[in-house]
Amino acid sequence: MVVNVRATLAEEYILSQTEATKYQKDGHILLKNVVPASEIDELRTAVLKAHQALIAEEEDFQKAFRITQNLWEVNDVVRAHVLSKRYAGIAAKLLGCRDVRIYHDLTFFKDGQGKGAPTPWHQDGHYWPLDTDKCVTLWVPLIDCPLEMGPMSFVSGSHLTRNAEHLEISNSSDDFIKELIEKENLTVAPAQHMNAGDASFHSCWTYHAAESNTTDSMRIAFAIAYFDADATVPLHPLTERRAKNLARWFPGVVPGGPAATQKNPAVLALYD
Numbered sequence: 156m157v158v159n160v161r162a163t164l165a166e167e168y169i170l171s172q173t174e175a176t177k178y179q180k181d182g183h184i185l186l187k188n189v190v191p192a193s194e195i196d197e198l199r200t201a202v203l204k205a206h207q208a209l210i211a212e213e214e215d216f217q218k219a220f221r222i223t224q225n226l227w228e229v230n231d232v233v234r235a236h237v238l239s240k241r242y243a244g245i246a247a248k249l250l251g252c253r254d255v256r257i258y259h260d261l262t263f264f265k266d267g268q269g270k271g272a273p274t275p276w277h278q279d280g281h282y283w284p285l286d287t288d289k290c291v292t293l294w295v296p297l298i299d300c301p302l303e304m305g306p307m308s309f310v311s312g313s314h315l316t317r318n319a320e321h322l323e324i325s326n327s328s329d330d331f332i333k334e335l336i337e338k339e340n341l342t343v344a345p346a347q348h349m350n351a352g353d354a355s356f357h358s359c360w361t362y363h364a365a366e367s368n369t370t371d372s373m374r375i376a377f378a379i380a381y382f383d384a385d386a387t388v389p390l391h392p393l394t395e396r397r398a399k400n401l402a403r404w405f406p407g408v409v410p411g412g413p414a415a416t417q418k419n420p421a422v423l424a425l426y427d
């Protein structure tokens with residue numbers, strides 16, 4: 156696979172053991188300056204362009220955000236980021252694995268002036284057709300993201316449960332998780348202001364949500380979903396959603412076999 160290597164994206168992000176341990180305990184962490192400042196404008200332009208190229212496939216989730224997926228397959232700048240050693244190195248350290256593969260990448264555009272509604276509480280694991288808990292999403296705003304723009308909140312420790320696994324992102328998942336928070340007195344880590352290039356990482360089992368975007372600008376966020384490079388796919392995906400995602404993101408995979416198709420490169424191995 157040809158990757159356009161950029162020096163700044165090959166530079167290691169220094170993650171402390173304390174930060175890795177905190178992620179493993181809480182199921183989420185916010186890290187500063189993950190996307191190097193010199194790369195942000197170019198990446199934002201590339202993400203907007205790639206989103207536009209894929210616009211026919213755009214999906215609107217509950218009016219909360221608009222997504223297109225696998226931008227790395229249509230844009231060289233996005234590919235350099237998605238397959239970068241810097242971000243994959245963080246993901247592998249947080250997950251405690253030798254390497255990570257790409258599940259997919261996606262935009263999370265939340266329209267301004269309140270048109271981008273709140274993101275309901277949910278667990279991503281509902282959608283992921285993988286036999287591992289070692290899954291993490293890097294979520295990065297490509298413009299400054301104040302509280303009014305809707306950065307994410309997380310429930311600390313919720314990644315150790317699968318209580319909302321049966322619910323897709325919807326009012327039902329929102330009601331269900333809000334009730335759990337209340338009843339079980341769960342710890343909500345409130346949304347924090349994020350500068351462009353700061354990134355949050357959350358497990359696919361961490362409950363998360365966001366407020367609406369009341370600013371005048373669209374929230375231009377981009378995400379990369381990684382999983383343990385040694386993971387397998389399930390023998391039976393169990394739900395229709397997972398079956399659909401299995402076919403889409405792991406084309407030709409053998410049921411129960413390695414989750415490793417041409418769409419899921421092991422990122423760190425690209426640099427051996």
Ligand SMILES: O=C(O)CCC(=O)C(=O)O
Pocket residue numbers: 219220263265274279292294307363364365376378
């Ligand atoms: O961007 C949002 O509001 C939600 C993002 C999300 O659900 C995710 O990254 O898994």
